[in-house]
Amino acid sequence: NAGVTQTPKFRILKIGQSMTLQCTQDMNHNYMYWYRQDPGMGLKLIYYSVGAGITDKGEVPNGYNVSRSTTEDFPLRLELAAPSQTSVYFCASKGTSGDYEQYFGPGTRLTVT
Amino acid sequence: GESVGLHLPTLSVQEGDNSIINCAYSNSASDYFIWYKQESGKGPQFIIDIRSNMDKRQGQRVTVLLNKTVKHLSLQIAATQPGDSAVYFCAENIRGGGNKLTFGTGTQLKVEL
Numbered sequence: 001n002a003g004v005t006q007t008p009k010f011r012i013l014k015i016g017q018s019m020t021l022q023c024t025q026d027m028n029h030n031y032m033y034w035y036r037q038d039p040g041m042g043l044k045l046i047y048y049s050v051g052a053g054i055t056d057k058g059e060v061p062n063g064y065n066v067s068r069s070t071t072e073d074f075p076l077r078l079e080l081a082a083p084s085q086t087s088v089y090f091c092a093s094k095g096t097s098g099d100y101e102q103y104f105g106p107g108t109r110l111t112v113t
Numbered sequence: 114g115e116s117v118g119l120h121l122p123t124l125s126v127q128e129g130d131n132s133i134i135n136c137a138y139s140n141s142a143s144d145y146f147i148w149y150k151q152e153s154g155k156g157p158q159f160i161i162d163i164r165s166n167m168d169k170r171q172g173q174r175v176t177v178l179l180n181k182t183v184k185h186l187s188l189q190i191a192a193t194q195p196g197d198s199a200v201y202f203c204a205e206n207i208r209g210g211g212n213k214l215t216f217g218t219g220t221q222l223k224v225e226l
Contacts, residue, residue: 004156042218050212090156100147100212104156104157106155
């Protein structure tokens with residue numbers, strides 16, 4: 001299993017541009033999450049999904065959108081990039097067993113200038 | 114709102130010594146806790162977890178202690194090695210919170226040779 005994969009690893013955007021951060025997991029996990037991590041800070045939840053076709057807002061959803069058309073994929077969309085969205089973005093997934101461990105991807109480092 | 118926080122942002126230890134990383138939480142409904150390790154440029158990696166009906170759990174060189182009376186947990190790393198240098202996060206699951214983890218800010222562990 002590759003686990004959770006994210007693309008791209010790095011990206012530089014100009015203000016106002018849009019992009020999609022890709023996330024795929026091959027563990028057949030129902031739950032998927034998007035976090036952002038600012039320098040020296042913890043993880044803040046942007047959006048999450050409890051299964052295909054179901055998404056919900058997390059703590060910091062403004063400026064982002066998500067979709068979950070399949071179990072495997074959970075892309076994160078930035079429509080009008082702003083400097084405040086400069087961050088490292090992590091995708092994670094979790095199965096439906098009794099524990100709450102989330103499995104994380106390697107992250108995407110995004111800079112908006 | 115209630116959140117998970119860490120006491121020490123940076124901890125420096127000598128190689129071979131034991132490390133103790135602390136975490137405070139404030140939500141009485143927290144029923145599960147995880148410690149994650151994040152190396153530079155990588156996603157968080159699961160270390161150990163503990164449920165709220167336990168006081169202690171041991172893994173390989175790591176022990177987590179949970180004190181529900183004062184809402185405090187700690188991660189103890191025995192015989193700290195250079196490879197233990199990383200940022201350590203505690204995260205909590207709040208019962209009824211929808212399978213979402215709340216992360217603390219993190220503690221940077223530096224192992225000195």
